[in-house]
Amino acid sequence: MTALASLLFTSLVIHHSGSQVFGFVMLIASLFMLVPFADLGVGASVVNAVAVSSRSDAEMRVARAVVRKAMKVLSLSALSLLAVGGAVSLGGLWSRLLNVPLTPGFQQWIPTLAILPFALALPLSVGNRILIGAGANHTATVIGVLGPVGSLAVTAILIQADVDPLVYSVGPSTGVLISSALAYFLGTKRLNWPLWERGFGLPRVTLRGAAVPMFIISIAVPLGVQLQRYFVSNLASSDLAQYALAAQLYFPCYSVISNGSISLWPIFASDRRAAAEAWTKAFGLMASIGILAFAGYVLFAPLLANVVSGGKIHVGTGLLVAFGALLLVMAAHQPAGMFLTWDAALRIQALCSVFALALIACISLVTVPVFGTPSAVWATVIGVGLAQLVPGIALVLRHIRKDARREISHSL
Numbered sequence: 001m002t003a004l005a006s007l008l009f010t011s012l013v014i015h016h017s018g019s020q021v022f023g024f025v026m027l028i029a030s031l032f033m034l035v036p037f038a039d040l041g042v043g044a045s046v047v048n049a050v051a052v053s054s055r056s057d058a059e060m061r062v063a064r065a066v067v068r069k070a071m072k073v074l075s076l077s078a079l080s081l082l083a084v085g086g087a088v089s090l091g092g093l094w095s096r097l098l099n100v101p102l103t104p105g106f107q108q109w110i111p112t113l114a115i116l117p118f119a120l121a122l123p124l125s126v127g128n129r130i131l132i133g134a135g136a137n138h139t140a141t142v143i144g145v146l147g148p149v150g151s152l153a154v155t156a157i158l159i160q161a162d163v164d165p166l167v168y169s170v171g172p173s174t175g176v177l178i179s180s181a182l183a184y185f186l187g188t189k190r191l192n193w194p195l196w197e198r199g200f201g202l203p204r205v206t207l208r209g210a211a212v213p214m215f216i217i218s219i220a221v222p223l224g225v226q227l228q229r230y231f232v233s234n235l236a237s238s239d240l241a242q243y244a245l246a247a248q249l250y251f252p253c254y255s256v257i258s259n260g261s262i263s264l265w266p267i268f269a270s271d272r273r274a275a276a277e278a279w280t281k282a283f284g285l286m287a288s289i290g291i292l293a294f295a296g297y298v299l300f301a302p303l304l305a306n307v308v309s310g311g312k313i314h315v316g317t318g319l320l321v322a323f324g325a326l327l328l329v330m331a332a333h334q335p336a337g338m339f340l341t342w343d344a345a346l347r348i349q350a351l352c353s354v355f356a357l358a359l360i361a362c363i364s365l366v367t368v369p370v371f372g373t374p375s376a377v378w379a380t381v382i383g384v385g386l387a388q389l390v391p392g393i394a395l396v397l398r399h400i401r402k403d404a405r406r407e408i409s410h411s412l
Contacts (some may be wrong), residue, residue, distance in 0.1 A: 005148035006252045008274050011308040012155055019312045023240040024100045027229055028111050028169035041214030042070040043129045044341060045207045051266040064193060065202040071123045078119040086114035099233045112164045113153035118173040127184025134190055137263035138147045143183045144259055151175030191363040200375025201319035209343040215351035220353035224360050228376045231364040239373040246315045249322045253293055254330060261286060268339045282335040290331030294324040322377035329385050336392030348395060356387035
């Protein structure tokens with residue numbers, strides 16, 4: 001359903017705006033991928049707290065306090081984001097930042113307008129984390145389908161309203177708002193919590209232990225994607241529409257992989273010692289899924305690209321193989337990313353994410369002018385593989401060996 005809605009959204013935008021404007025629309029719409037950045041990393045604290053909340057009443061009160069504080073922090077983040085977006089629009093700087101030809105006046109406010117629904121969704125996004133921590137990832141996944149469906153519906157309405165085609169970029173972030181609101185409602189109801197926690201009788205909590213490193217990770221991950229778009233837009237701008245379409249086909253596939261793997265987080269968080277065998281099986285499964293995703297993307301993406309673009313945009317084989325390889329690397333990395341979620345492990349993950357980002361930027365800067373658009377994606381494959389996948393596996397195996405030695409010493 002998610003993939004179908006995304007493909008229909010792509011087809012609608014290309015049909016009603018043209019291939020060149022489609023690239024600009026997707027560039028603006030991709031600003032909603034800053035959701036993890038504006039999350040400030042507090043989502044990790046919510047998942048970890050809710051995952052152990054069933055152990056005792058004390059743990060439950062801590063979890064409620066963590067959710068309440070997270071919503072306050074995210075509300076401030078949303079206001080700050082809107083203030084920054086408004087300032088950029090007032091200064092007429094979006095054209096330079098995105099390398100999109102926006103005319104003075106209303107068009108300068110379109111990127112900020114695209115951010116608005118996402119900002120409203122920020123405090124409500126804890127609902128998704130509550131569901132994940134409570135082991136209801138299946139519910140969160142179903143709700144996540146509403147994002148692309150809502151995006152499609154909003155875009156269809158905007159097309160009927162005959163608005164500026166660049167306004168179509170509001171669709172994806174509005175879909176996020178719809179799904180976040182429903183996730184928050186269902187998450188609080190599942191745990192029999194009030195929609196708004198007053199805080200009476202709840203303990204004082206801090207979010208910094210997990211939130212700070214997760215914040216760094218959350219900056220690095222979407223920034224890596226934005227770097228791809230930036231280098232393609234500025235160093236290979238003639239291929240922007242081709243890249244945008246290939247990326248649009250990639251993200252639903254990655255979303256399925258990412259949403260499926262998140263269910264591992266509460267399993268690992270609730271009992272680290274019993275998670276070793278589960279991690280081994282999860283890694284084998286996700287690596288296999290990654291291989292299938294690679295093959296499926298390379299085989300079927302050309303056909304889908306031709307269908308949704310009406311034959312107007314041709315996606316080269318090199319770009320398809322690069323995105324397929326990225327799916328494989330990201331899938332293989334998920335189990336380690338979900339396992340290494342206690343405070344110290346998150347700090348190491350944060351350092352690895354920064355290193356990956358630096359690799360992506362350096363490799364892209366050197367290779368994109370020479371080898372073109374596919375090299376921007378290959379830079380991400382190499383950066384994630386060397387700086388996140390390999391260190392992540394090594395850290396998990398080290399933790400498993402230490403636990404095994406501890407068990408042996410206790411038995412003696």
